[in-house]
Amino acid sequence: MRLEAKREGKFPGAGVPLSAAGGGLRGRVGRTPERWFEVVDPDAPPAEPRRWSWPSFVFAALLCVAAVGLTAVGKGLAMRVLLPLPLMGAGGLLLRRMAWMARPELLARKLARKGEAPRAGRRGLRLGGGRLSYQGREGTSPSLLLDAEVPFGVTLLSSPRRDRVVALLSSPLGAFYVGAVFDAATQRAFAPMLGRTTIVAADEVGLAAIGPDGEPLFLAPESLAALVEALMAMAPGCQDRVLLTDARGAPVGLEGREMRAGGRSFDLDTALEWRAFVFQEALGQAVALYQGTWVRQGSSEIVLVCLLPALTPRPEGEGVPLSSLDREALRDLRLMQGRPEAPPAQAQRVAVDRLVMLPIRSALDRAPRSGVPTPRAQA
Incomplete structure (x- = not known):
């Protein structure tokens, strides 16, 4: 399967x-x-910072010096105000452009x-x-x-x-x-x-x-x-x-505060039950490991299933100590965990992309929970 x-x-x-x-x-x-x-x-190496164009820098500096000089010794309104302003503006714009060219990451952000x-x-x-x-x-x-x-x-x-x-x-x-x-x-x-x-x-x-x-x-x-x-x-x-489909082509995903899967709809503003777990099944001579998310609301009950990416999704494997994780990351790490259980019934299984399993669990985690948990159906 x-x-x-x-x-x-x-x-x-x-x-x-x-x-x-x-x-x-x-x-x-x-x-x-x-x-x-x-x-x-x-994987490309970072771009090398461009060197300043010294002729352009000297020209910009001369424009600024000329503007200051005209302001100090010029006679009349035109020589002391009207002419220095465009000179100073041109010099400032040229210096600013040179600064952008020397910082490729700033230029890329502006272009984006x-x-x-x-x-x-x-x-x-x-x-x-x-x-x-x-x-x-x-x-x-x-x-x-x-x-x-x-x-x-x-x-x-x-x-x-x-x-x-x-x-x-x-x-x-x-x-x-x-x-x-x-x-x-x-x-x-x-x-x-x-x-x-x-x-x-x-x-x-x-x-x-x-x-x-x-x-x-x-x-x-x-x-x-x-x-x-x-x-x-x-x-x-x-x-x-999140708008996806399961392996049978039926819609599965999230639409605001509503989850759709297996031809059923779950209101995430109404109390429901859900639980994360893992299970295994034999595939010929091999054993496949799966993660599941059991959800029940009223008479609707499904189990979202996908392959398990890792037995223990530990961020330490990437050199990330738990103490460095923020609150949201710790919540996601908690939602990854699941206890081993028996395989769910085939009729209740809904296959989903494993990358969206955690966003779905996060949405379920924000939904109100039913007061009395009940066991899920077994295979």
């Missing part, structure tokens, strides 16, 4: 060419300026906010007109990832050190992962966004984001933050939405 849900192309039309997709939003969204987010190589124009032959994401599309290598057709006319979700996942982050983009068009690698400086700069991520086990290969063409899909940290901010502005509720 295959229990691992597919990640790519869960719905018909996933990654379809733009020419075959339906129309985008009209009106306000259609008039928003187009933005480009270029794919980068996360403005939306850098795509360069020939480069891969990237294009956001405009209420659509997010992926442009592969030269000669390939762009693929539609998100359309504002269709509900979509943005789920942020990270490693325990929060140095690797992926944004799970889910919608009826499919599920796609966009990643970024954060160093110490960018972790400090984007701490508010990183604080909203859900940590996953250290060995999750899903953190290596792959595009629709099978190539790595990583952005610069500044670009990923700008993309997430733009998507949240386009659909304010997207961070509380």
